Amino acid sequence: MLDVIARILAASLVSWLLFITIDVLFKLPEKGGVSGATAIGRTIEEDGGALHGGYMMGNIVCSPDASAGTLLAACGVYIAGIFGGLAAALLVYLGNRICHDPGYAGTTGAVLATFVIFGFTQVGFGAEEFIAGMVLAILSIQGLSHIGASRLLATLWGWRA
């Protein structure tokens, strides 16, 4: 049981690094992609958080980003292996278009995550460990402290910009 929990925590760390890297490279913290994402970013800033971190959190709420891509890729690999992950990437692509997202962070995240997760399943990890790991990773950004998470994301955005 402890070995499973240790692998879920490791999967969570891998998923966290993957989606944060892709989202920052795709400039999600730069500005709100839609007016709702901008409003969420400004609300987090009013609470004492950082504006650009808030924009990224607003963008994650408003369209499937690399975190959603990683989650659905993990679900796809769990259900049907590497082709399931790629099917999930197609669904994320359609989801981005439905949500008026002009970017490709979600699709890119899903494709990369498919190969990363499939690779880890070859060395003893289960895809279900990445499903739980990604849920923990998104909890750390969107579900614990919006002020703390937005400041951390803004710091990472500062390095990128």
Added chain:
Amino acid sequence: MAGITGEEIALAIVVLVGLFAALRVAVEQNTLRKLPYLNVLSFAIAAAIALLIRHPLALLAAAAFFVGSTLESNAIASTYAGGNTEDD
């Protein structure tokens, strides 16, 4: 604790995170502040769909649920922001 599978541990973690996020959605008063917690809840529900139903159509169900929930959050947040602007 013998007999617990890796899938069951993963599902237990997903459910606990989902319940925690649901509690925060319920407690938070401001709608825009609720939405990131609702986002975590949607992740947990999509994950639970895939873990509970290991079937190709479950992937479609999880993705459809997640995209639908995201679009609803998008619409709610944009409404609170004053509707469509030239940013959209």
